[in-house]
Amino acid sequence: MTEPRTPPAPARRRLLLQGGSLVLLLGTHHIARGASIVAVRLWPAEDYTRVTIESDTALKATHRMVGSPPRLAVDIDGLDLNPTLRELVAKVRSDDPNIAGIRVGQNSPGVVRLVVDLKHEIKPQVFTLSPVAAYQYRLVFDLYPANPPDPLEQLIAERMKDLGASPAPDAAKARADAAAVDSLGDLIARQFERSNASGRKPSDTTVARAPKPPPPAAAPSRPGAPPPVARAPARPPAPVPGSTDRLIIVAIDPGHGGEDPGATGPGGTREKDVVLQVALKLRDRINNSTVGGSPMRAFLTRDADFFVPLNMRVEKARRVGADLFVSIHADAVPHPNASGASVYALSERGASSTTARWLAQSENDSDRVGGANLGVRDSALQRTLLDMSTSAQIRDSLLLGDSMLSQIKGVGRLHKAQVERANFAVLRQPDIPSILVETAFISNPEEETKLRSETYQNNLANALINGIQKYFAANPPMARNRQI
Numbered sequence: 001m002t003e004p005r006t007p008p009a010p011a012r013r014r015l016l017l018q019g020g021s022l023v024l025l026l027g028t029h030h031i032a033r034g035a036s037i038v039a040v041r042l043w044p045a046e047d048y049t050r051v052t053i054e055s056d057t058a059l060k061a062t063h064r065m066v067g068s069p070p071r072l073a074v075d076i077d078g079l080d081l082n083p084t085l086r087e088l089v090a091k092v093r094s095d096d097p098n099i100a101g102i103r104v105g106q107n108s109p110g111v112v113r114l115v116v117d118l119k120h121e122i123k124p125q126v127f128t129l130s131p132v133a134a135y136q137y138r139l140v141f142d143l144y145p146a147n148p149p150d151p152l153e154q155l156i157a158e159r160m161k162d163l164g165a166s167p168a169p170d171a172a173k174a175r176a177d178a179a180a181v182d183s184l185g186d187l188i189a190r191q192f193e194r195s196n197a198s199g200r201k202p203s204d205t206t207v208a209r210a211p212k213p214p215p216p217a218a219a220p221s222r223p224g225a226p227p228p229v230a231r232a233p234a235r236p237p238a239p240v241p242g243s244t245d246r247l248i249i250v251a252i253d254p255g256h257g258g259e260d261p262g263a264t265g266p267g268g269t270r271e272k273d274v275v276l277q278v279a280l281k282l283r284d285r286i287n288n289s290t291v292g293g294s295p296m297r298a299f300l301t302r303d304a305d306f307f308v309p310l311n312m313r314v315e316k317a318r319r320v321g322a323d324l325f326v327s328i329h330a331d332a333v334p335h336p337n338a339s340g341a342s343v344y345a346l347s348e349r350g351a352s353s354t355t356a357r358w359l360a361q362s363e364n365d366s367d368r369v370g371g372a373n374l375g376v377r378d379s380a381l382q383r384t385l386l387d388m389s390t391s392a393q394i395r396d397s398l399l400l401g402d403s404m405l406s407q408i409k410g411v412g413r414l415h416k417a418q419v420e421r422a423n424f425a426v427l428r429q430p431d432i433p434s435i436l437v438e439t440a441f442i443s444n445p446e447e448e449t450k451l452r453s454e455t456y457q458n459n460l461a462n463a464l465i466n467g468i469q470k471y472f473a474a475n476p477p478m479a480r481n482r483q484i
Contacts, residue, residue: 034110035059037084038136043258044096045306046149050258051088051102051116051141052371055079059139063126072116072124074141079112081105088114098122098143121146125373133369135259140371151320155297159247162295248296248477250286250468251322253426254279255329255363258307260370263332263362265448272305274451275328278439281461282328289465291472307370310425317432323477324400324468325434327426330451331359331415332443339447340415341408342438345397346428347421355415359438360422396433399475404437404467411459412440412450437464 035055043050053059053076063074079085081104088102100117107113122143129138254276256262262271279300286298299320301313308316317325331342333355344356351357367374401419408414415438427434439460440447450456 034078034080035137037079037082040084040088040091041259042088042091042093042096042099043306044093044099045302045304046097047302047306047308048142048144048148049096049098050306050371051099051143052259053085053088053139054135055137055139058128058130058137061126061128061139063124063141065124066115070118070121072114072118072122072141072143074114074116074126075107076112076114076139078110080110081112085112098145116141116143118143127373127375129371135369138259138371140373142373151299151316155249155299155320158297246294246477248291248294248472249299249320249322250296251299251301251317251320251325251432252279252282252286253301253313253317253325253327255327256307256366256370257302257305258370260307260366262366263330263442265332265442265451266336266445267448267452269442269448269452271330271332271442274330274442274457275439276302276305278457278460278464279328281457282326282464285461285465286468289469291469292476296468307372309367309370309372310364313426314429317429322432324471325427325429325432326464326468327424327434327436329363329436329438330440330442331438332362333358333441334443336443336445338415338441339444340413341411341440342415342420343401343404343408344420344422344424344427344436344438345401346394346434347423348394351422352420353416356420356422360424363436364423364425390430393430393433396475397427397435400433400467400471401435403471403474404435404464407463407467407470408437408460411456411463415441 035057038054038056039052040054041050041052043052057078059079060077061074063072065071066073085104088104092099092102096119098119100119102117103115105113123146125140125142125144127140127142129135129140131137254272256272257276258272260272262275264270280303283298283300283303286296289296299317299322301316302308313327331338338355344359347356351360398419405414405417405419409417419435424436427436440451442448442451
């Protein structure tokens with residue numbers, strides 16, 4: 001058998017060059033190329049800090065926690081270090097509640113390692129998102145504190161400041177006396193008892209209960225007199241119609257945030273920015289207002305530029321026992337001439353108009369745009385979103401909406417003179433009157449300019465607080481238990 005003849009050296013070189021050209025050709029058209037980084041973003045917040053790496057193809061990553069000091073190490077496959085990725089290092093802010101710094105380097109060929117230095121223990125969630133809206137593929141690290149802030153404790157702390165909390169004994173008694181006519185005091189007392197039962201010292205946001213008075217001595221009975229009746233400890237009088245005897249909590253929900261900018265006006269104004277500004281102004285007004293002599297306190301589902309999934313907005317409001325829920329947005333539709341403010345309540349049977357249906361679909365898509373980690377949603381929270389509200393809740397929401405519209409029309413024109421209805425996910429709260437206020441059409445150039453105006457924002461915040469007070473004047477909140 002004749003062995004194949006080896007080509008001479010020049011021929012072998014030509015074959016190798018041809019083969020190399022073929023590999024390069026296949027590499028251009030058939031071999032998967034490495035990912036290209038489009039952008040990197042950081043969203044710091046007390047609730048959690050989000051790190052986002054956006055790329056033109058899906059990224060694969062593995063992560064692990066490294067102990068003391070706490071660090072998160074993330075290895076990203078199919079990636080070479082580039083200037084865009086290095087930008088993450090400079091994006092860390094000194095006031096980030098969770099991240100102390102980020103280091104990035106080429107761990108091995110095709111593998112980039114990120115090390116996130118943390119300020120405390122965290123529970124990371126690392127996941128990927130498919131392209132949606134203006135975004136391509138996203139690799140997301142959500143860094144949640146291992147001991148997250150409790151919104152109810154935050155409200156209690158703020159309330160204690162209102163009462164002039166002080167560790168002095170007299171001040172403690174004053175706080176206890178004030179709590180006796182405020183249902184929030186019951187929460188504080190229960191929290192204190194739970195702390196004692198677990199062997200923990202109460203924090204500075206808790207209040208010691210006033211000592212129980214000794215039982216009254218039994219009076220000597222007279223012949224023929226009925227036996228003495230044990231008296232219950234004195235309690236605050238029950239609320240009477242038209243008055244309240246507790247802290248009134250209003251949940252304010254600035255729409256969108258973080259990765260989800262919401263609608264964008266023709267001049268570049270972002271919905272998430274203007275609605276947050278209005279919400280902060282409304283918060284200040286609520287915190288300085290009373291209803292029937294009872295103080296009010298605002299609770300924001302977000303107080304900075306970060307993303308909150310729809311189900312968590314609902315859960316946060318329920319967690320603090322909110323009496324009302326007001327979600328603030330700014331309309332955008334394809335027609336630039338559309339104008340005016342609108343107020344929406346939940347509908348159980350479809351939308352009241354084509355615009356209402358379109359807006360509900362757009363707002364309900366914010367979880368996809370903002371990047372909710374659907375893999376870890378709590379089933380109980382899912383059920384909260386899926387449960388349709390009771391007829392009583394919707395009736396109260398419509399009354400609240402009417403009160404709002406009567407005040408907003410003094411600030412500018414209304415798009416519709418009546419409360420509209422649609423299936424907004426963020427309004428599905430069975431036990432809280434809930435409305436969604438579309439402040440104006442950000443897609444309208446004139447109204448976009450108004451939304452950027454501090455004067456208009458102040459006027460709008462004044463209208464919203466007046467609407468809330470008008471609603472409570474006609475529908476005083478009843479005393480009810482709040483669950484911790």
